[in-house]
Amino acid sequence: KAQARSTPTATPSPRVATLNPIFDKQDIEPEHRVIADQAFRIIPGHCQAFLKNFYVRYDNPQHRGLGGKSTIILTGSVPDEEFRALFFHELGHLTDLGCFQGTAVAGSTPYMDKDEQIWKDDPSVSFYQISWMNSQAHNRGTTEEDFVSGYASWDMFEDFAESFVYYVLHREVFARRAAENDALAAKYQWFQEHLPDLPKVAKSNTRWDGAIPWDITKLSYDWKPPTELVARR
CATH class of the missing domain: 3.30.2010 (Zincin-like)
Structure with a gap:
């Protein structure tokens, strides 16, 4: 059969x-x-x-x-x-x-992107307020330790971008520094609240020794993305 x-x-x-x-x-x-x-x-x-x-x-x-x-x-x-x-x-x-953008109906702020007003309901405003009085000046009492890098203190946009890459690639070092500095703690918390789903994708090869780096993009790290980030689609 x-x-x-x-x-x-x-x-x-x-x-x-x-x-x-x-x-x-x-x-x-x-x-x-x-x-x-x-x-x-x-x-x-x-x-x-x-x-x-x-x-x-x-x-x-x-x-x-x-x-x-x-x-x-x-x-x-x-x-x-x-x-x-x-x-x-x-x-x-x-x-x-x-x-992250706001609307004119929310009202103006002291912050400008060149000639463009940044409106009060723009989520980034609460980040800028941590260290910036307006588009050009730091808040009174702000020190270099309040920024993740020397370049971050250049203006509020570089403050955001440098803090963003630090949070993405060197999160554990950012957290350690945040434990010692109120401004950095507020910035770290801002990313947790406004971008809660940013995955942990790297492990920093740096250690916090008190020396503030000038440029976060020059710091070494190991790229360790979660499987779903690199999975074939």
Whole structure:
């Protein structure tokens, strides 16, 4: 009697990763496309929608990175670790200036983005208020220890972007410093409250020894993203 044979079940092959089209461009090196795509996924979808333009320059531009409400421009002439950190710094600017916005009906604030008013119901205002009296001046009594880096003290937008990348890539060191400084504690808490779903994606290779770094994007870390962030889709 002939026995029915079952059809062997093929082992599913991994699905090919689909990169976000904004990064999947021929003039961007493949490794930079993947780095940017993975990093971009950490922010909420409604914030992702604000990125309209992404460019990587390989001609040694004057600035390693530039970012704003809808555009990120990075140099591709740096190590991958630094490229990722630069992306997060500029992603901080996009989150601050693009994703978080207020409305005119809420009223004005002492904070301006060049000639544009930043409105009172913009979530970023409560971050700026921690260290900034207005767009140019620190609050009275503010010290260099109140900023995650020297560059963060430059203006309120760099304060946000440097704090953002510090929170993303060096969260445990940020937390330790926050335990010793009220302003840093308030900034750390701000990210926990306003971006509660930002995953922990890295382990810092730095230790807090009291020396304030100038530039967070130059600090070493181990990239350890959760599986769902790098899973093939």
